[in-house]
Amino acid sequence: MRRIVNTIEKVDENALQSSFIESVKDTEFASYINSLGIPPEVLMKYTSSLEDCLKEKKNCTKCKSLSVCPNMVKGYAYTPEFIGKKILFSYVACYRYNKHLEETNYLKNIDFFKLPKELKEASFQDIYKDDKARIPIVKYFKEFMENYQKGKSPKGLYLTGSFGSGKTYLIAALFNEMAKRGVRSALIYYPELLRSLKSSFSSDYEERFRYIKRVPLLLLDDIGAENVTAWSRDEVLGPILQYRMEEGLSTFFTSNLNLEELESNFIIKSSSLEKVKARRIMERIKQLTISLSLISENRRNRS
Numbered sequence: 001m002r003r004i005v006n007t008i009e010k011v012d013e014n015a016l017q018s019s020f021i022e023s024v025k026d027t028e029f030a031s032y033i034n035s036l037g038i039p040p041e042v043l044m045k046y047t048s049s050l051e052d053c054l055k056e057k058k059n060c061t062k063c064k065s066l067s068v069c070p071n072m073v074k075g076y077a078y079t080p081e082f083i084g085k086k087i088l089f090s091y092v093a094c095y096r097y098n099k100h101l102e103e104t105n106y107l108k109n110i111d112f113f114k115l116p117k118e119l120k121e122a123s124f125q126d127i128y129k130d131d132k133a134r135i136p137i138v139k140y141f142k143e144f145m146e147n148y149q150k151g152k153s154p155k156g157l158y159l160t161g162s163f164g165s166g167k168t169y170l171i172a173a174l175f176n177e178m179a180k181r182g183v184r185s186a187l188i189y190y191p192e193l194l195r196s197l198k199s200s201f202s203s204d205y206e207e208r209f210r211y212i213k214r215v216p217l218l219l220l221d222d223i224g225a226e227n228v229t230a231w232s233r234d235e236v237l238g239p240i241l242q243y244r245m246e247e248g249l250s251t252f253f254t255s256n257l258n259l260e261e262l263e264s265n266f267i268i269k270s271s272s273l274e275k276v277k278a279r280r281i282m283e284r285i286k287q288l289t290i291s292l293s294l295i296s297e298n299r300r301n302r303s
Contacts, residue, residue: 122173123173157171161275
């Protein structure tokens with residue numbers, strides 16, 4: 001048995017050596033393995049893996065963008081490391097990926113719920129400068145950031161206006177900037193939040209509800225587009241607004257409805273009690289925000 005095993009090992013070693021010698025005929029491969037400073041008798045056991053490493057290394061030298069990375073694991077290169085008498089292989093992040101992590105590190109401070117992914121990249125630099133309707137909003141943002149950094153509790157914004165004018169994008173740009181300064185925030189598509197809370201009664205309802213109430217910066221996006229019920233108005237929105245008002249937490253809203261239209265929307269039945277409940281919600285919103293409007297062209301259809 002020992003003789004058979006020894007014969008097999010010898011055949012395998014000869015095959016590895018032959019494969020290695022053949023690969024070394026490639027000058028790029030030869031130059032690559034020479035740069036590693038690893039003994040040939042060790043290298044020849046890993047010819048195939050080393051060829052993969054060289055391929056990914058060459059990909060990196062030609063790389064123009066992380067988005068078009070052709071390597072097996074995007075943003076990483078298969079890399080050898082000589083430890084003891086063996087070569088260990090692992091995926092090592094490239095400089096582009098590390099730069100990407102550094103540039104997007106702020107996203108750990110911001111949560112997006114059921115909103116487009118492109119809002120994660122919303123920036124003041126990309127705000128349309130040709131629209132004078134944005135000037136009061138940009139001015140408000142500047143004052144908000146200055147006051148917040150001074151430890152004050154500035155009011156949020158109730159931003160109403162035409163469909164597709166960029167209301168959510170503008171506030172996302174502000175929240176992204178605040179996230180870069182270490183401030184946690186959440187941007188939530190309000191109609192979907194209500195559906196989500198309904199379906200989570202038996203699981204994590206309390207935890208999610210508590211988070212929404214307490215997050216330092218909150219955007220309830222597209223309020224007024226939901227199907228208003230007594231539960232959504234009195235058991236969800238009311239407590240959120242009351243808590244944030246008492247704690248001085250900056251709260252933002254976007255809506256296609258102005259404040260008067262939103263109040264009418266909260267009146268479920270025609271009764272004096274319903275009008276009082278709707279007015280109570282509106283008083284909290286007015287206490288939490290200043291109101292601005294953005295009447296602009298539909299940027300979503302802009303070519």
